[in-house]
């Protein structure tokens with residue numbers, strides 16, 4: 001791809017691109033930011049290698065794309081209120097983000113972007129998978145698309161973070177921090193969003209509901225709904241929609257939660273993995 005200020009290589013897989021020629025630790029000119037933004041809308045996830053980013057520099061880069069948001073369930077690092085550490089210690093068994101999802105889709109206004117920076121990663125393992133929810137949606141039959149578009153979902157953090165959620169019980173036993181983060185009431189909350197989301201900037205439609213964040217289709221039982229969620233997850237995680245990213249220290253991924261799913265692989269038992277994460281505020285899903 002030819003851009004005036006950056007190089008964009010989309011040979012990495014079905015979705016996403018590697019961007020080079022830019023030092024994200026420095027303040028960036030408006031033209032450079034615009035090129036990154038348009039490449040991001042086109043490719044859904046951008047990867048940058050060999051960056052040397054302090055939490056402050058990572059937050060500054062993220063702020064070029066919108067107002068920064070705060071994750072409701074974890075405490076930030078000392079240097080920046082907008083950077084949370086994602087750490088899996090060598091003796092931990094559960095990881096953060098280890099299922100197919102889009103970030104915090106159970107919020108009324110979920111973050112549009114997540115910027116994840118690798119501080120320390122295992123030699124082998126700990127890759128992240130990214131799936132193109134726009135291409136996956138487009139590949140469904142017209143009748144299935146029309147049905148899905150007519151249904152609303154009930155989204156909630158409770159399946160993961162609630163009293164009986166997966167994350168809470170494991171977090172209590174392991175070094176994952178307080179799963180509540182002072183948000184016990186929010187952890188049980190529910191919000192209604194469509195199953196299929198229309199991207200505010202591109203107008204493209206994408207699969208948005210997910211097994212960990214959507215309790216049920218409005219008016220359906222959980223069991224009935226799970227049949228649809230399982231089908232959609234299986235569909236959107238076919239090889240033809242998925243790019244696998246191998247991290248190195250200094251890698252940064254910036255993904256669009258409005259049109260893609262991701263899944264952190266948990267295949268590095270006995271090794272430590274340490275990331276820094278920033279999110280950018282988004283719109284109410286339509």
Ligand code: OGA
Nearest residue numbers: 096097103116128264277
């Ligand atoms: C996240 C997440 C994936 C990873 O930060 O939202 O899902 O690979 N992390 O750590």
Ligand code: MN
Nearest residue numbers: 097102103262
């Ligand atoms: Mn995630």
